[in-house]
Every structure is written in C-alpha cells, then in structure tokens.
Amino acid sequence: MPIPSAHLLLRFCPMLILLLIAWPDTASAWDEEGHAIVTLLAHDKIPSDMPDWLRTPKVRSRLVYLSSEPDRWRGQHNAHLDHANKPDHYLDVEGLTQFGLTLQTMPLLRRQFTDHIAEHRAGHPTAEDKTLGQGRDRDYVKHVPGLLPYEIAEIQWTIAASWTQLKTYEAHADRVSPAMIENAKENIVYHMGILSHFVGDGSQPLHLTHHHNGWTGENPNGYTTDSSFHAFIDDGVVSLHRISYDDLIDRSKAARKVSTDDYWKEIAAYLQETNNLVEPLYQLEKSGELRREKGKRFIEDRLIDGGAMLAGVWEAAFRGAHLDEFRVRRLKERYPRTPGRKRMAAKENAATSME
Ligand SMILES: [Zn+2]
Structure with missing residues (x-):
C-alpha cells in the first residue's frame, strides 16, 4: 500500500496541521x-479589542517558537552577544542591597543603573573588582546583579513602536503597499515572542535571586546547596509532573493590569512577587513536597502567573501605540496616494494577513 505523501496528509488532515502548528519544535x-x-496561556488572554490577525494558528505558533529564542542566543558563545544577552535573563534581587538599591528603587533606565553600580564600585573597591568582566566573566554576569526589568520594559516599548508603525500605515493605507503593512505586523509578532521569553523568566523564582544555583551564604535552615537545583526547576520538575498547557487552561488567569504610565512599578511588583517565592521553593525542595502534588501546583502557578503578566504587557504595548507624525509627513512626501488602494489593502489584509 502506498504511503501518502506529507502534502496529501496535510491537505486532508486539518487536525494534523493544527497539531504541527501548535506544538513547539522541541517539546x-x-x-x-x-x-x-x-506563551499559549497569554495568547488565550489577548483582549478582544486587539486585532483578530493576532489570533491565527500561524501567529500562535510563531510566538511559541520565539519564546525560547533568547536562550538560543546563548549557544553561539560569542562575547558580544553574551555580554548583551546574558544579564537580561535575571535579577539577583538580594544583590541590589550592596549598591544601596531595592527592586522598587532601581533607576528607571538601564544605563543609569550600570552607571550607579560603576560609581558605587569606584567608591567601595574590593578584590573581586579586578576579575569583573575578565576571563570567564566576559559576559559581565558578575558585573551587574542582572538586568531583567530593563529588558522587559524596553521590549514593551519596542512592541509599542511596532504597533505605532502599523497604526500609521493603516491610517494612510492609500500611500503604503500591503507588503509594508505585512512587515509591520511581522515585527509586532517578533517582538511579542521575544518578550514572552523574558516575562517567562520573570516567573521563575531562581531567576530573581542570588540563590540561583542552590542556597548560598548563611544557611540556618539547611536548604539545598546543590548547584543542579536550577536545572531541576528549569528542566526536570515540569517533566516530572508532566505539566502541560492543556492541564492549565481551566486555571489560567486574565491579563494582569499593566499600564502605559506605571509599567515600571508594575514590572517591579511582578518580579518582587516572584522573588518572594524563593524561600518557599527551597522549603518545598527540603520537605520533598516539590516532587509531590504541592510542588506541581507551585510550578503550575508560576507558569500561570507568567502567562497573565505576559498578556498584560502585550496589552500595555498595544495601548502605547500612536500615530507617528514624522512618518506620516514622510509618507505624504514620498508616496503618492493611490486611489482605491486603501480599500484594496484593507480587503487584502483581512483576507490574507498572517494566516
Ligand atoms: Zn532566559
């Protein structure tokens, strides 16, 4: 009996297509x-007034794929890339105190923060300073206690900028091509997917503490100092409990409130809540409950809260869009109006966009 080709299978098995699209490449x-x-939990909670083209299986699949992209950058082992990327994935909240800061008092901007740290180090030199940024610290992960809140805020506004571009194009669709609108949409999806990674990191307690590879320093409660603990939380515990998206749909939460004005405080609050769960996580490990139902619930709740926050930041980014007056002037200068194109573009976009 002849084996049906992949083409035929895809043509006649819509369910198979859906499975292939929705399933992450390396499940x-x-x-x-x-x-x-x-990502999937957040995608389910995209507010109803955001455009329908975001809800297609193709966009959903793309967002899932992109949600791990910043971790793939680590595999390149390049000094420039590591330096730019690695400290963005975490924040050692306890490490802020040596610089006179807390999550709530961190300066608003990334470079204000790194300048503050540099000034503080200059005023309080230690033997460790000589090794910072050298040898195995080329990626500067010892140099700063992490940059995660900056990365989240910066990508929120990168997405907003992409929405602004789309809004501007759509308002002047008689001067732009459908391809320009399509490119603007693809940029929105790309940045939303990258953001998904960092908001997801922000829901993992070991990404918000200097106890990230086992408990460090004084340890009166005898928590694990095993350096593989991080890998167990990142890797083993979800497999152990067979946690899946399907099992969490019923408990998923609505988009968390994130605004265009107070986003910095709201990001800090989200990360603080995750940091507050560091010791409870170590307690679960110590009691053995991490491997039982209570531990399963704990990890599930982290993923659910990550999904709610991601939906909230996605929404805030959407609300941050405006008409770019400079770009409007440029469109008017460079692209003559094409009568009928606005209507045609709207029709084409509705029919084909991001299917
Ligand atoms: Zn990461």
Missing part, C-alpha cells in the same frame, strides 16, 4: 516547554 526540553506554556 521534550522543559525550558522551551515552560516558555511555550506561558
């Missing part, structure tokens, strides 16, 4: 699996 790895779950 077995937890780190990708966890980020995929956060």
